[in-house]
């Protein structure tokens with residue numbers, strides 16, 4: 001079995017975390033970057049979210065893959081390499097691989113070596129003939145993507161970049177375009193990009209998906225404060241904050257916030273941060289697209305939308321793009 005080799009290791013350090021937290025909390029609208037949700041506890045809570053009744057996202061995408069993987073595979077040429085940025089467990093690519101013949105190599109591209117090893121362990125027995133070349137790195141860092149593609153000669157091939165899971169929606173439009181530009185570079189001039197996007201739908205369905213009755217999403221959101229307490233000597237009292245999901249019509253996105261229930265002060269690494277009652281920390285954006293708005297966004301990364309596959313309710317879409 002292939003082992004994960006650190007082609008270009010880059011990890012988030014405690015100092016990055018501290019700087020990002022203090023910077024975010026010094027803004028007029030206090031904020032924290034959503035990438036810090038995923039410590040071990042956060043990753044486990046997210047896993048629980050994916051099977052919540054209210055959180056339609058994961059099961060809808062899996063149903064689309066179940067129904068259309070064969071059609072998607074038929075739309076693609078043989079001898080492609082597949083690159084999956086942020087591959088996680090590798091569960092979603094297995095649907096495609098099951099219907100594709102002569103895949104040259106599969107390149108899981110992840111910042112976490114544990115997840116890379118996990119995806120290898122999951123996929124190798126399912127596809128014993130498949131060559132797997134893991135890449136360790138952060139696909140959101142453009143410089144790193146440039147370097148990695150050079151080092152691994154991915155630049156000179158025709159590739160499919162596979163990015164399911166609606167993760168693109170967690171980035172502001174400018175960053176989403178930058179990421180899609182990286183995908184454009186990764187897929188090569190004749191390549192393909194397949195992206196999962198969450199579509200605009202009834203407001204209440206969206207609000208409930210990010211504020212479930214069992215309180216798992218609330219625990220996921222508040223775990224960020226616990227992580228700051230654990231890793232940065234923070235003094236957050238979690239019960240003094242309330243989880244809220246809001247739909248921002250202007251930006252067509254769900255926002256998660258943590259609202260201070262009272263006037264209070266918190267200390268993080270000797271720095272005091274004051275909150276007034278009702279003031280919030282904005283912790284996550286999850287953009288919801290129409291096919292038209294997504295097509296326009298992708299066009300700004302010089303990718304054109306060729307085909308989409310959706311569920312019956314049009315809740316979610318898998319979008320095939322080409323340079």
Ligand code: AVI
Nearest residue numbers: 049165166167170210217286
């Ligand atoms: C990872 N990402 C696609 C999830 C989303 O739906 O934006 C993160 C999430 N946040 C709360 N629930 C799920």
